[in-house]
Amino acid sequence: KAGVTQTPRYLIKTRGQQVTLSCSPISGHRSVSWYQQTPGQGLQFLFEYFSETQRNKGNFPGRFSGRQFSNSRSEMNVSTLELGDSALYLCASSLLLAGLNEQFFGPGTRLTVL
Amino acid sequence: DAKTTQPPSMDCAEGRAANLPCNHSTISGNEYVYWYRQIHSQGPQYIIHGLKNNETNEMASLIITEDRKSSTLILPHATLRDTAVYYCIVRAENTGTASKLTFGTGTRLQVTL
Numbered sequence: 433k434a435g436v437t438q439t440p441r442y443l444i445k446t447r448g449q450q451v452t453l454s455c456s457p458i459s460g461h462r463s464v465s466w467y468q469q470t471p472g473q474g475l476q477f478l479f480e481y482f483s484e485t486q487r488n489k490g491n492f493p494g495r496f497s498g499r500q501f502s503n504s505r506s507e508m509n510v511s512t513l514e515l516g517d518s519a520l521y522l523c524a525s526s527l528l529l530a531g532l533n534e535q536f537f538g539p540g541t542r543l544t545v546l
Numbered sequence: 547d548a549k550t551t552q553p554p555s556m557d558c559a560e561g562r563a564a565n566l567p568c569n570h571s572t573i574s575g576n577e578y579v580y581w582y583r584q585i586h587s588q589g590p591q592y593i594i595h596g597l598k599n600n601e602t603n604e605m606a607s608l609i610i611t612e613d614r615k616s617s618t619l620i621l622p623h624a625t626l627r628d629t630a631v632y633y634c635i636v637r638a639e640n641t642g643t644a645s646k647l648t649f650g651t652g653t654r655l656q657v658t659l
Contacts, residue, residue, distance in 0.1 A: 436589070465647075474649055474650070474651060475590070475633075475647075475649035477647065477648065522589050522590070524589070524590075524647075534580075534592040535592065535647060536592065537589030537590045537591065538589050539588055539589050540589050
């Protein structure tokens with residue numbers, strides 16, 4: 433069974449631009465969560481989607497948004513990029529809502545904002 | 547979710563057991579202990595989880611103290627590929643709403659020859 437895939441793996445953008453990152457969960461998994469990882473802040477939860485609905489949200493500004501499609505694939509969008517948005521963005525999928533089910537992480541998308 | 551405390555770093559010789567401690571003194575009765583690890587430049591990888599009984603799988607063993615205020619992850623025969631940051635996470639039982647993972651700073655395990 434294929435794992436979680438994320439595209440692109442690396443991205444370079446400039447301040448003010450917007451970016452869309454994509455995540456394909458493990459086949460059959462319906463929950464997709466997004467995390468931001470930086471050296472200073474560690475791993476921080478962005479949001480979680482289940483059945484095309486956002487079920488939980490972390491403390492990030494409205495510039496960060498996401499959506500989930502009927503095939504469980506998910507995208508996250510960051511508008512008006514800032515230098516501080518440079519980070520590794522991780523997607524994790526789980527079979528059901530990410531309560532007790534273990535989450536399987538993708539390799540991440542490394543975003544650099546110049 | 548309860549906060550966890552882990553040593554920032556540990557060393558282990560290859561082939562020896564690596565014992566990674568975690569304190570979670572404010573854990574609640576319905577909270578589970580989860581362990582993940584993150585190898586450099588990769589996404590975190592699930593290792594094991596438990597409530598109060600000791601657990602073992604093909605990767606590791608999890609020993610939870612009787613009062614549940616601390617636990618130890620044991621890698622029985624550490625290899626160089628086990629070099630990673632190990633995160634101990636305490637999470638409440640799913641009550642029907644989504645539950646996010648809250649990672650602390652973890653323990654950086656260095657396995658050496």
